[in-house]
Amino acid sequence: MRQGIHFISGLPRSGSTLLAGILRQNPRFHAGMTSPVGSMYRALEQSMSRRNETAVFIDTKQRRDILAGLFTNYYDEVQADKVVFDTNRMWxxxxxxxxxxxxxxxxxxxxxxxxxxxxxxxxxxxRNAFEPSGMFGYESGGTVFSRIGAVATSDGLVGYALDALKDGFFGEQAPAMILLEYEALVTNPNRAMRMVYDFIAEPWFDHDFDNVEYDPGEFDLALGAPGLHAIRRKVEFIPRQTILPPQLFHRYDDDMFWRHPGANRHNVKIISRG
Structure with missing residues (x-):
């Protein structure tokens, strides 16, 4: 990690695995799906909080050094000379x-x-009709309405990520973020990635958008969601009709808050479909 670190975050099913697959074509970069660093970071925060009576012996500098050390120690031996991209919805x-x-x-x-x-x-x-998913507690008796409702809650797969995104977007540190819309990435990947490279101040690498590879291994199988992180080799936009009932599909029409007039008060860079 001596070459630096950046983070991939945002909403699920929005291209983060695809982005990692593209970035890892660059031999200078290390990128992947959700890493264990986020959960370890959260555990360290909790263990150094006042819930632990011995935390009184840990000062602010020590907390910072310990948390920074988590990243450097996790990545130093594996990817010592690469720019690291760590992925987690919580960032x-x-x-x-x-x-x-x-x-x-x-x-x-x-x-x-x-x-x-x-x-x-x-x-x-x-697609996985015979395998209940861990996204819903492996329950198999729900409906499309209960499933979508479950992931939309503040501790659900989508709801938490959306709340976290708002947390960062409206906070004082928002200029450290760039929003990459899925449609922008899949319709014109060359343009989108050049804007990403400009934002992270890295020299351009000629990516092969017709041959993107990423193997999630057994992670998706363990979650009971085969194909969750699968990506197509060719980056392209494939239009389709929704399979959701109309009243359910339009339930979240107003949740693209970053497009609302006046919402971007910190001038966060947004890569939208051109």
Whole structure:
């Protein structure tokens, strides 16, 4: 991690795995799906909080050094000479800490129309019709309405990520973020990635957008959601009709808050479909 670190965050089913697959074509970069660093970071925070009576012996500098050391120790031996991109939905909500630990780090937030995120999740559920998903506690008796409602709650797959994104977008550290819309990435990947490279101040690498590879291994199988992180080799936009009932599909019409007039008060960079 001697070459620096950046973060991938944002909304699920919005291109973060695809983005990692593209970035890892660059031999200078290390990127992947959600890493264990986020959960370890949260555990360290809790263990150093006042819930632990011995935390009185830990000062602010020690807390910062311990948390920074988590990243450097996790990545140093594996990817010593590469720029690291660590992925986790929680990083948007941790901008005040991230910008202090790593002042030059940027957070690339993958975003998408929430209605289509819900559609994508339901498609995955139906594709795995014989295997209850861990996204819903492995329960098999629900309906499309209960499933979408479950992931939309503040502790659900989509709801938490959306709240975290708002946390970062409206906070003082928002300029460290860039929002990358899914449609922008898949319709014109060359343009979108050049804007990402400009934002992170890295020299351009000629990517092969017709041959993107990423193998999630057994992670998706363990979650009971085969195909959750699968990506197509060719980066392209494939139009389709929604499979959600109309009243459900339009339930989240107003959740693309970053497009609302006047919402971007910190002038966060947004890569939208050109």
């Amino acid at each position: 948007c909500a941790k901008l005040p800490a991230i910008t202090q630990l790593f002042p030059t780090a940027k957070v690339i937030c993958c975003v998408r129309d929430v209605n289509w995120i819900m559609d994508s999740i339901e498609r995955l559920v139906r």
